[in-house]
Amino acid sequence: MSFPATGYPQLDVLLPRLEAIAALDAKGLQGERIAVLGRKQGALTFALRSLPTFTPDERKRFGALANRLKEAFEAAFAAREAELAGSTDVPAAGGGLDLSMPGRGRWIGALHPVTRVIDEIVAIFRELGFVVAVGPEAETEWLNFGALNFPPDHPAMDMHDTLYLTEGGNRILLRTHTSPVQIRVMQAGPPPYRVVIPGMVYRNDPWDASHAPAFAQIEGLAIDEGIGFVDLKATLTHFARRFFAPDTKVRFRPSYFPFTEPSAELDVECQICHGSGCPACKHTGWMELLGCGMVHPKVLEHCGVDAERYTGWAFGLGPGRTAQQRFDIPDIRLEYGGDMRLLRQLAGQEPL
Numbered sequence: 272m273s274f275p276a277t278g279y280p281q282l283d284v285l286l287p288r289l290e291a292i293a294a295l296d297a298k299g300l301q302g303e304r305i306a307v308l309g310r311k312q313g314a315l316t317f318a319l320r321s322l323p324t325f326t327p328d329e330r331k332r333f334g335a336l337a338n339r340l341k342e343a344f345e346a347a348f349a350a351r352e353a354e355l356a357g358s359t360d361v362p363a364a365g366g367g368l369d370l371s372m373p374g375r376g377r378w379i380g381a382l383h384p385v386t387r388v389i390d391e392i393v394a395i396f397r398e399l400g401f402v403v404a405v406g407p408e409a410e411t412e413w414l415n416f417g418a419l420n421f422p423p424d425h426p427a428m429d430m431h432d433t434l435y436l437t438e439g440g441n442r443i444l445l446r447t448h449t450s451p452v453q454i455r456v457m458q459a460g461p462p463p464y465r466v467v468i469p470g471m472v473y474r475n476d477p478w479d480a481s482h483a484p485a486f487a488q489i490e491g492l493a494i495d496e497g498i499g500f501v502d503l504k505a506t507l508t509h510f511a512r513r514f515f516a517p518d519t520k521v522r523f524r525p526s527y528f529p530f531t532e533p534s535a536e537l538d539v540e541c542q543i544c545h546g547s548g549c550p551a552c553k554h555t556g557w558m559e560l561l562g563c564g565m566v567h568p569k570v571l572e573h574c575g576v577d578a579e580r581y582t583g584w585a586f587g588l589g590p591g592r593t594a595q596q597r598f599d600i601p602d603i604r605l606e607y608g609g610d611m612r613l614l615r616q617l618a619g620q621e622p623l
């Protein structure tokens with residue numbers, strides 16, 4: 272690196288040293304940096320000490336030149352340093368190697384939004400003494416429908432809604448809900464039961480903004496002596512407030528399911544508009560969270576549980592839909608489509 276002569280001998284004397292930097296080795300570079308720019312003994316620092324001997328105009332000119340020379344030294348030191356660092360990494364690289372090429376970004380993994388919602392729900396119910404239960408995704412018609420008190424002609428059993436894997440009596444199908452795991456839990460041993468059941472379920476549904484042929488579901492089941500509807504309301508209200516916010520308003524609406532009686536839908540105050548109405552809640556101020564109810568005595572009897580002695584409740588929800596509400600995802604296909612642009616944003620990373 273070269274620098275034009277300044278006409279000031281105390282600066283010009285340094286110019287050959289500036290040019291010599293390009294040939295220094297690592298150790299020499301370190302020593303020379305201190306010798307020129309050092310705050311106490313540096314040659315340039317020393318030259319600047321003559322500043323007060325100039326007239327005000329001269330002082331301005333000399334100061335500016337000295338500063339530019341200092342910048343030139345700093346640039347030369349940095350350039351030589353980079354050159355030396357590169358030469359140790361790439362010995363005798365030859366041509367064809369572009370050291371200015373940007374590096375590859377590291378791939379950072381993160382939990383899928385639906386998995387995050389499932390994990391949170393499971394954590395809340397674990398605090399209440401529930402354990403996780405899972406079961407197969409291919410089930411018999413009996414466990415998926417019959418044992419759950421679906422009448423034999425229920426429309427859900429239609430081929431248009433259910434994906435069957437085999438023909439004939441008690442066909443094998445892809446489970447349409449996680450409820451057959453409730454039956455499996457109850458058949459495996461005597462009450463009490465307190466389980467949460469996450470898993471994938473399958474429906475013969477179109478792939479559109481609010482439907483998917485495969486999606487996640489999570490259910491809960493509590494059966495013991497003396498469990499009433501008040502336990503259902505208290506537990507699920509607690510859950511909704513733990514999941515959203517402690518002051519979240521909830522409401523139970525009467526509903527119908529074959530496997531519970533009475534049945535209800537639990538709505539929570541819209542988390543976006545807080546009840547005043549917005550497009551996300553279709554201007555109702557409420558969002559559907561889950562379906563629930565007292566387990567039908569016939570379901571208990573099908574599992575060999577004494578329905579006179581034991582009672583309990585169950586609930587089920589779609590964590591995909593809950594994740595849509597929580598992360599403001601307008602289309603369910605985005606959740607199950609594996610689009611990295613969405614997943615990166617939800618993981619707190621820059622979009623691609």
Ligand SMILES: [Zn+2]
Binds near residue numbers: 547551553554556
């Ligand atoms: Zn709203």
